[in-house]
Amino acid sequence: MRALNLDQLRTLVSVLELGSFSAAARALHLAQPTISLHVAELESKLGTPLLLRGGPRVQPTPAGELLAERAHRLLRDADEAIELVQRQRDGRAGRVRLGSSTGAMVHLLPQLLEALDAALPEIDVQVTIGRSSELMAKLFVGDVDLALVALPQPRYPQIRVTPWRSTPMMAMLPARWPAPKLITPQWLADKPLILNEPDTHVRRQVMDWFAGAGVLPRARIEMSFNEVTRRLIAAGYGAAILPFEHPSEALDGRIQVLRLKPAMPRRLGVACRSAKTLAAPIRSVLDAVMAFRE
Known part of the structure; x- marks a missing residue:
């Protein structure tokens, strides 16, 4: 039949x-x-x-x-x-794999995911957390569709990186430390320091800041989880230079957040493949992410 x-x-x-x-x-x-x-x-x-x-x-x-x-x-x-x-x-439903650097996950990523859920409720956004260099490699081989990465990044064939947000890097010190209003490399270099691990983008950026003044700091401890670093600062264990996203990062006044001299921004970008090759749901998420610029 x-x-x-x-x-x-x-x-x-x-x-x-x-x-x-x-x-x-x-x-x-x-x-x-x-x-x-x-x-x-x-x-x-x-x-x-x-x-x-x-x-x-x-x-x-x-x-x-x-x-x-x-x-x-x-x-x-x-x-x-x-x-x-x-x-x-039409890009109104589907699955999108979004990579996020660890530096963006505490405040930016939750806000972004909330905005994506409101704008595109039928798109399942699956998040991968990693270092920017790892996410660029994952994007190149197709393991993620979009990635929020620290800038600058090495060039990859068929991948474009668009500037997205800029956040000030700030000195974070225990509240009881006496400190000047502006923190210089010379003043900070001989203090107990909590530095990011050597292969992170923030660590390279901080070391370049010290190197510009001709000083070489030594780490009391190396730590790549910013939330843990802030807890150690509040406990008086040491100081750090971290991106400053939100007043809550001062932990109810237990951390001094002071400007750097010279100033140093942390810049983030959105990495993706050529827009011509993106599936409709990925394009929709990309548009929503770019609308989340500061």
Whole structure:
């Protein structure tokens, strides 16, 4: 037996719901002979009558009632499948793998994810946390779709990096330390320091800041989790230079947040493949991320 035709099933359901062939023809924008043909072909395929045509309203036979019940489910599933594909095509649904550097995850990432959920509720944004260099490599091999990375980054073929946000790097000191209003490399170099681990972007940036003044600091401890670093600063263990995103990072006054001299910004960018090759959901998330610039 040949497979059932969804158009013919839709015709059968419409005839039964509306009560006549003529009403179904008007609703489906088909000629009435086409409606009769659809029903006749269904009855021929199944080898049994499906409709009782004698009364003022068309009624189903037992076989027609059973088929119409199943047809409702099939048509609903088909309509949902079409809608899902259209949402995917239009960038309103799907899955996007977003990479985020550790420096962006405490304050920026939660705010960004909240904005994405409000703007694109049917897109599943899956987050990968890592160092910027690792995320660029993952993007290159296709393990993530977009990445929030520290700038600058080495060039990768077919990957573009667009500047996104700039955040000041600040000196963070225990509240009880006496300190000048502006923190210089010379003043800070001989203090107990909490530095990021050597292969991180923040560590390289901080060491370049000290090197510009001709001083070489020594780390009391190396730590790449900024939240832990701030807890150690509040406990009086040492000082650090970190990006400053939010007043809450002062931990209720237990940390002094002071400007650097010379000033030093932390710049973030959005890395992705060429916009021409991006799937629609990725383009939608990219547009929403870029709208989240400061």
